Amino acid sequence: AQKVTQAQTEISVVEKEDVTLDCVYETRDTTYYLFWYKQPPSGELVFLIRRNSFDEQNEISGRYSWNFQKSTSSFNFTITASQVVDSAVYFCALSEAKGNKLVFGAGTILRVKS
Amino acid sequence: GAGVSQTPSNKVTEKGKYVELRCDPISGHTALYWYRQSLGQGPEFLIYFQGTGAADDSGLPNDRFFAVRPEGSVSTLKIQRTERGDSAVYLCASSLRRQETQYFGPGTRLLVL
Numbered sequence: 001a002q003k004v005t006q007a008q009t010e011i012s013v014v015e016k017e018d019v020t021l022d023c024v025y026e027t028r029d030t031t032y033y034l035f036w037y038k039q040p041p042s043g044e045l046v047f048l049i050r051r052n053s054f055d056e057q058n059e060i061s062g063r064y065s066w067n068f069q070k071s072t073s074s075f076n077f078t079i080t081a082s083q084v085v086d087s088a089v090y091f092c093a094l095s096e097a098k099g100n101k102l103v104f105g106a107g108t109i110l111r112v113k114s
Numbered sequence: 115g116a117g118v119s120q121t122p123s124n125k126v127t128e129k130g131k132y133v134e135l136r137c138d139p140i141s142g143h144t145a146l147y148w149y150r151q152s153l154g155q156g157p158e159f160l161i162y163f164q165g166t167g168a169a170d171d172s173g174l175p176n177d178r179f180f181a182v183r184p185e186g187s188v189s190t191l192k193i194q195r196t197e198r199g200d201s202a203v204y205l206c207a208s209s210l211r212r213q214e215t216q217y218f219g220p221g222t223r224l225l226v227l
Contacts (some may be wrong), residue, residue, distance in 0.1 A: 099169040
């Protein structure tokens with residue numbers, strides 16, 4: 001069975017701090033996809049990144065970076081120099097190649113204070 | 115281009131009533147998904163359409179829930195005999211094909227009194 005765990009329920013940081021959001025997943029499939037979505041106060045889920053299980057290269061996009069480690073079944077997300085606009089709920093999700101759905105973690109609430 | 119749209123944005127109904135929630139996916143996307151998000155939780159899968167057919171309805175909680183996509187584009191989620199426990203945000207997503215990235219709509223917030 002597939003499962004995603006986001007152990008951090010809520011994180012508060014001060015603007016310009018770096019912050020890392022943890023994601024640990026479980027799957028029996030060898031082929032799968034990992035995602036991060038952002039849900040700002042407006043409520044709409046915004047796609048951030050997708051990685052497949054065969055690509056362990058870390059990715060950087062502006063202030064965002066992702067660290068994928070199959071050895072520890074983790075897909076962590078780091079925001080560098082956080083800004084107030086980063087305040088949102090962040091969800092990590094998993095999709096198995098044989099499946100048809102996204103399985104989401106419970107989400108991490110990020111509060112960035114000015 | 116236009117994203118996924120959902121109507122209504124909010125729906126208040128009374129226990130026992132019937133409701134319909136509509137989803138208009140991104141043009142050209144063949145795969146469409148419905149999820150339900152309760153307060154403080156991540157979205158939970160309900161049903162997946164590939165074209166006009168429901169390819170996976172394993173997430174529907176019971177037979178009061180039903181969804182259709184008759185022409186392979188717009189989809190309607192139907193809930194009969196609503197219960198207070200059905201109150202949640204219902205999210206629709208679409209993707210170009212199965213296993214491609216899913217893009218979400220703004221959701222319909224359903225409140226059953």
